[in-house]
Amino acid sequence: MTPEQAKARIEELTRQINYHNHLYYQEDRTEISDFEFDKLLEELIRLEKEFPQFLEPDSPSQRVGGTITKEFETALHEYRMLSLGNTYSEEELNAFDERVAKGLGHRNYEYFCELKFDGVAISLVYENGKLVRAVTRGDGTRGDVVTENVKTIKNIPLHVKGNDIPAKFEVRGEIFLPKKEFEKINAEREANREPLLANPRNAASGTLKMQDSAIVAKRRLNCYFYQLLGEDIGVNKHDEAIHLIEKWGFNVSPTYTKCKNMEEVFRYITLWKEKRFELPLDTDGVVLKINDYDQREELGFTAKIPRWAIAFKYQTESAASELLSITYQVGRTGAITPVANLAPVLLAGTTVKRASLHNANEIERLGLYEGDTVMVEKGGEIIPKITGVVLEKRKPGSKPIAYIDHCPECETPLIRKEGEAKHFCPNAKGCPPQILGRIEHFVHKRAMDIDSLGTERIKTLIDQKYISNFADLYELESKADQLLGLEMSQDQYQKSDDGYLFISLPKAFFALTEGLSLTSIQKFCERYAEQPLREVLDNFEMFIRTSNKKVAQNIGTIRKLEEILFTSHLPQMEDYLPVPVVLNVLIGNWISLEDLIKASLHENTVHGIMIKLNLPISSEQEERIKKMKANTFQEGVITNMLEGIRASKAQPFERVLFALGIRNIGENTAQILARHFKNIDNLKEANTEELLAINGVGETLVESIHAYFKDPENLQIIERLKAHGLKFEVEATEKALESEVLKGLKILASGKLNHFKRDEIIDFIEANGGQYLKAVSKSLDFIIEGEDMGPSKKEKAEKLGIKMISEEEFLQLVGKKS
Numbered sequence: 001m002t003p004e005q006a007k008a009r010i011e012e013l014t015r016q017i018n019y020h021n022h023l024y025y026q027e028d029r030t031e032i033s034d035f036e037f038d039k040l041l042e043e044l045i046r047l048e049k050e051f052p053q054f055l056e057p058d059s060p061s062q063r064v065g066g067t068i069t070k071e072f073e074t075a076l077h078e079y080r081m082l083s084l085g086n087t088y089s090e091e092e093l094n095a096f097d098e099r100v101a102k103g104l105g106h107r108n109y110e111y112f113c114e115l116k117f118d119g120v121a122i123s124l125v126y127e128n129g130k131l132v133r134a135v136t137r138g139d140g141t142r143g144d145v146v147t148e149n150v151k152t153i154k155n156i157p158l159h160v161k162g163n164d165i166p167a168k169f170e171v172r173g174e175i176f177l178p179k180k181e182f183e184k185i186n187a188e189r190e191a192n193r194e195p196l197l198a199n200p201r202n203a204a205s206g207t208l209k210m211q212d213s214a215i216v217a218k219r220r221l222n223c224y225f226y227q228l229l230g231e232d233i234g235v236n237k238h239d240e241a242i243h244l245i246e247k248w249g250f251n252v253s254p255t256y257t258k259c260k261n262m263e264e265v266f267r268y269i270t271l272w273k274e275k276r277f278e279l280p281l282d283t284d285g286v287v288l289k290i291n292d293y294d295q296r297e298e299l300g301f302t303a304k305i306p307r308w309a310i311a312f313k314y315q316t317e318s319a320a321s322e323l324l325s326i327t328y329q330v331g332r333t334g335a336i337t338p339v340a341n342l343a344p345v346l347l348a349g350t351t352v353k354r355a356s357l358h359n360a361n362e363i364e365r366l367g368l369y370e371g372d373t374v375m376v377e378k379g380g381e382i383i384p385k386i387t388g389v390v391l392e393k394r395k396p397g398s399k400p401i402a403y404i405d406h407c408p409e410c411e412t413p414l415i416r417k418e419g420e421a422k423h424f425c426p427n428a429k430g431c432p433p434q435i436l437g438r439i440e441h442f443v444h445k446r447a448m449d450i451d452s453l454g455t456e457r458i459k460t461l462i463d464q465k466y467i468s469n470f471a472d473l474y475e476l477e478s479k480a481d482q483l484l485g486l487e488m489s490q491d492q493y494q495k496s497d498d499g500y501l502f503i504s505l506p507k508a509f510f511a512l513t514e515g516l517s518l519t520s521i522q523k524f525c526e527r528y529a530e531q532p533l534r535e536v537l538d539n540f541e542m543f544i545r546t547s548n549k550k551v552a553q554n555i556g557t558i559r560k561l562e563e564i565l566f567t568s569h570l571p572q573m574e575d576y577l578p579v580p581v582v583l584n585v586l587i588g589n590w591i592s593l594e595d596l597i598k599a600s601l602h603e604n605t606v607h608g609i610m611i612k613l614n615l616p617i618s619s620e621q622e623e624r625i626k627k628m629k630a631n632t633f634q635e636g637v638i639t640n641m642l643e644g645i646r647a648s649k650a651q652p653f654e655r656v657l658f659a660l661g662i663r664n665i666g667e668n669t670a671q672i673l674a675r676h677f678k679n680i681d682n683l684k685e686a687n688t689e690e691l692l693a694i695n696g697v698g699e700t701l702v703e704s705i706h707a708y709f710k711d712p713e714n715l716q717i718i719e720r721l722k723a724h725g726l727k728f729e730v731e732a733t734e735k736a737l738e739s740e741v742l743k744g745l746k747i748l749a750s751g752k753l754n755h756f757k758r759d760e761i762i763d764f765i766e767a768n769g770g771q772y773l774k775a776v777s778k779s780l781d782f783i784i785e786g787e788d789m790g791p792s793k794k795e796k797a798e799k800l801g802i803k804m805i806s807e808e809e810f811l812q813l814v815g816k817k818s
């Protein structure tokens with residue numbers, strides 16, 4: 001490489017790395033994998049070493065990747081917060097160890113090994129045992145002060161108690177969003193039609209930077225600590241420091257270990273390679289640190305990283321597999337997500353059979369053809385993804401994947417909005433998964449609270465066309481007798497992209513054989529879950545032989561199934577069989593496979609297909625078909641369901657208003673609007689000015705309220721719900737006030753109070769006629785200032801000139817104290 005070429009490449013790499021750093025740290029998103037990113041950085045470092053004349057002082061190789069934001073106060077770190085060197089290769093790890101040995105001049109040292117947690121670095125400063133400041137890493141020298149947000153994390157000690165607590169110390173750790181929480185939040189966001197969070201790390205980082213710590217508190221962040229700093233902390237080894245902070249009540253992941261040599265280090269690395277997926281958070285490698293602080297000092301730092309530590313990163317595993325078919329899932333918001341069905345392949349300790357394809361762009365980007373061999377990767381994400389196509393293995397004559405243009409659930413032509421990656425089904429009111437989303441919201445605990453209507457039951461009622469809107473629920477009572485025996489269609493079915501119904505292997509095997517129990521078949525299927533379908537079928541023959549029940553007959557049936565299955569041109573799906581093929585084996589004498597395939601198109605259940613066909617089958621055949629069906633609605637279930645629906649009529653207006661699912665009306669807004677307008681008609685008639693005058697109501701909300709009431713269908717449903725006795729006005733007796741001393745006053749409490757718990761103060765204020773506001777705004781009459789009121793809140797309040805009173809003064813005001 002000539003110096004000119006090197007210069008140009010260094011500039012290009014610098015530009016790219018800065019761009020990805022910006023995305024990663026400021027916008028909490030990524031366009032390339034960490035591995036790709038690390039490769040870019042590695043190349044830059046290599047070139048800068050070779051051509052030191054082009055090394056700029058502000059090169060990304062010399063700086064920590066993050067920066068501070070504009071939204072928070074900043075603070076200087078007493079000890080700089082650095083990056084870690086990293087490597088993906090064992091060879092380089094050994095080279096690191098050699099450098100350490102050379103630097104110290106002997107091999108008399110130990111490594112402390114920890115997992116590398118994939119979250120957001122945080123520094124907590126304690127003075128006299130009290131948490132005084134929480135600061136992000138920022139640019140390494142200066143970070144954002146996010147104390148208020150960090151205080152909402154339950155297991156971070158606000159006070160550290162004990163005899164040997166240094167007057168001042170700092171602990172560092174990694175804030176993360178547990179994987180379970182992440183999934184829960186995304187499920188909720190999906191139900192509320194909000195954009196999904198990309199991954200737990202970005203979610204944690206985004207949450208930490210929020211302005212409203214009340215929302216942060218709801219996110220249930222967690223933190224693992226791995227460092228103690230300070231002048232007089234009285235320890236000289238890292239393991240001692242870790243035990244100390246454990247003792248002081250900091251959350252330390254119990255995954256650490258001490259290693260005497262590289263052999264032990266590699267054992268640790270191997271141990272956690274797959275076990276780490278069982279941890280509550282994402283991890284992307286292992287960190288080795290020299291245990292002894294004097295030795296650390298001897299080794300020192302570079303501009304960006306310590307020389308006494310390194311991260312070994314696990315390279316994401318990938319494997320090749322065959323693309324069997326693509327299923328298009330319709331989300332509760334109508335968003336379409338293509339999912340690849342793959343021949344099973346072992347990856348990072350689990351068998352992978354499906355991979356997310358995200359959207360049409362992704363399929364296009366990959367250039368997928370039918371039946372392609374693809375590379376699958378399992379990274380930090382929960383769902384594996386396809387990273388590329390093995391072109392040499394493309395089947396001759398195969399065609400590019402054609403994206404669907406109609407909704408697989410309701411046949412409506414799909415739309416794609418400007419600038420959006422996903423296709424949507426616009427049939428919000430008639431598309432089953434979208435109806436499901438709305439009704440799930442309607443029956444939610446905090447809305448109409450009908451817990452006897454679980455997802456499975458709602459889905460069944462939608463599939464069988466008993467309900468398509470809220471009002472239909474209240475008319476089920478008159479149809480109770482028809483509900484008896486209805487098939488619950490949740491688990492055992494799947495649909496292919498072109499709308500064919502598939503049934504799970506256990507159910508199919510159960511119907512196809514005689515004398516075998518469903519439980520034993522399910523156990524068999526679990527045992528062979530990792531094998532491709534053909535092998536599962538072969539093994540099932542063995543299973544029939546060993547269980548010794550009607551062997552000849554059962555094996556004959558399975559052979560017949562194989563013959564039809566592998567000669568039919570239906571798509572294939574692991575773990576499932578096409579329903580028309582199974583039916584063909586069971587009742588082939590009555591009807592041809594072609595006719596069965598035709599009849600099963602766009603049907604949701606075996607029950608539905610059989611009704612459509614209306615064949616004169618024998619009762620024996622009927623019995624066997626019945627074995628494929630799901631659980632059915634029994635009398636007890638129906639009674640219980642209808643009881644729950646009836647009871648929901650007592651829900652107060654604010655809950656009903658929330659349940660309607662008007663865009664942007666959350667629980668709190670519903671409460672505010674209900675109290676303000678008293679009934680639905682007042683709300684319907686309210687004009688823009690009237691609405692905007694209400695605290696907490698903005699333009700978007702006004703728009704969605706108006707759009708909602710403009711739709712005649714919505715009005716009709718409200719009329720029907722009214723006729724069924726749902727509450728569309730505030731009950732006069734709804735809140736008997738204890739007093740009116742706070743009448744007309746808008747109040748906020750901040751910091752820790754002694755006489756009230758968090759929610760108690762809100763109830764107390766409201767019970768005495770006042771209104772509780774959740775944020776500092778100029779419409780407040782006063783703020784009750786508790787202990788440790790957040791400095792940013794306080795500053796804002798002072799700026800706005802809002803009166804602040806102590807808890808004592810407040811108690812006097814309401815006459816609780818003289």
Ligand SMILES: NC(=O)c1ccc[n+]([C@@H]2O[C@H](COP(=O)([O-])OP(=O)(O)OC[C@H]3O[C@@H](n4cnc5c(N)ncnc54)[C@H](O)[C@@H]3O)[C@@H](O)[C@H]2O)c1
Pocket residue numbers: 020021023024025030031032033034035037038064065082083084085086114115116117118119120121122137173174226287311
């Ligand atoms: N994909 C992208 O576009 C992109 C962009 C920028 C950065 N990245 C990735 O993010 C990382 C950036 O590096 P960085 O400087 O934030 O972190 P780093 O990889 O240099 O490691 C330092 C950080 O590791 C964390 N850490 C986790 N567990 C730890 C433990 N047990 N002990 C000590 N520290 C621990 C700390 O937060 C610390 O700040 C790299 O892994 C890089 O691949 C990716």
Ligand SMILES: [Zn+2]
Pocket residue numbers: 330407408409410411412425426427430431432
């Ligand atoms: Zn649809």
